[in-house]
Amino acid sequence: MFPLPHSNTADMTLDAVLTQLGQHPTVDGLVTVGSTGQSSFTPSSDYDILVVLAEMPVPLQVGITYIDHRLTDLLFATTTHVEQILAAQVAIDGDAWEGRIARWLTTGQVVFDRHGRVRQAQAKVRGSNWIRPLESIDAYGAWIGVNFNLLHTRRLMQSDDPVHVHAAELRMSLYGVVSILLSYFRIRKLVWEGDKAAIRYLMVHDLPYFQLLQQFLRESDPHRKLAAYERIAAATLAPIGTLWSGEPTVLWNDMLPASWEMLEQSLAFWEALFQSHEK
Numbered sequence: 001m002f003p004l005p006h007s008n009t010a011d012m013t014l015d016a017v018l019t020q021l022g023q024h025p026t027v028d029g030l031v032t033v034g035s036t037g038q039s040s041f042t043p044s045s046d047y048d049i050l051v052v053l054a055e056m057p058v059p060l061q062v063g064i065t066y067i068d069h070r071l072t073d074l075l076f077a078t079t080t081h082v083e084q085i086l087a088a089q090v091a092i093d094g095d096a097w098e099g100r101i102a103r104w105l106t107t108g109q110v111v112f113d114r115h116g117r118v119r120q121a122q123a124k125v126r127g128s129n130w131i132r133p134l135e136s137i138d139a140y141g142a143w144i145g146v147n148f149n150l151l152h153t154r155r156l157m158q159s160d161d162p163v164h165v166h167a168a169e170l171r172m173s174l175y176g177v178v179s180i181l182l183s184y185f186r187i188r189k190l191v192w193e194g195d196k197a198a199i200r201y202l203m204v205h206d207l208p209y210f211q212l213l214q215q216f217l218r219e220s221d222p223h224r225k226l227a228a229y230e231r232i233a234a235a236t237l238a239p240i241g242t243l244w245s246g247e248p249t250v251l252w253n254d255m256l257p258a259s260w261e262m263l264e265q266s267l268a269f270w271e272a273l274f275q276s277h278e279k
Helices: 014-022 079-087 097-107 117-127 139-157 162-187 195-205 207-218 222-237 260-272
Strands: 027-032 047-053 062-067 070-078 109-113
Touching: 014 027, 014 047, 014 109, 027 079, 027 117, 047 079, 047 097, 070 079, 070 097, 079 097, 079 117, 097 117, 109 117, 139 162, 139 222, 162 207, 162 222, 195 207, 207 222
Parallel strands: 047 070
Antiparallel strands: 027 047, 027 109, 062 070
C-alpha cells in the first residue's frame, strides 16, 4: 500500500499556505470557500480552498489535506475553466464542473488573483444569473429514484432471510438517506450546498421534515426504520407526487431527464408489446 505522508501544510497557518501557493508560477488564483475566513467559522469548521491553476499536470478536481492541523478540502480549477465562465453566453449547467466553480466564485472570497481574471469571473457570476435556473432540474428523476429505492427496500424486508434484512438496513442507510435528502432539495428547486447548509435550512424552514429525518436516522429496529423511511420519503415527494402504490410499471432512461410525457410514452410502448398482432 502506498504510504500517505504527513501533510506538509499541517504545521502551517492558513495565511502562510495561501502566501506560499500564491508564489508558485502555476497558481493563477486562490479562493476561500464556505465558512473559511467568515464570521460563521467555528473551531470545528474545516477549510475550503479553490486553487486555480494555469496548467493541470495531473487531472485533479478535489482533495483533502491538513492546514494548521485543521481538515481542509481542496478544490481545483484551471484558468481555462475561468475563461469558459467569462466567455459564457448562456447560463452554465450547475451540475457541470464549471457550474460548481461559478457557485464557489459567487460566495467565495478571492485572496489571490495573478491576472485579475478570477475577480472578473466572480463579478460576472455575482452580477447576474449565470447558473442555469433550477426550474430545469430533473424533479421527476428524483421522484423515480426515491420510489425505486423504497420498493427494493420493502422487497428485502419481506424476506425471512437475515441477509436480506441486513441488506435492507444497509440500503436504507446508504441509498435511502442520500436519495431522500438530495431529492428534497432537488424537488424544491433549492441548490444543494452541503450537509451543514442543508441541516441549517431544514431547522429554520422545515422543522417537521428535520424531525422526520432525525427519527429515521436514529431508529435501530429495521421494521420501525422502514416505517420511518416511508414517512420521510412521502414528505420528500409531497410537492410533485406520492409514493407508488400497488404493483405499478414505470420505465425511464437514466441518461435523460425524466418527464411525465416521457413516462406516459414509455408505458404506452411497454403495453403495446403485449397487444396481439394478427397477420
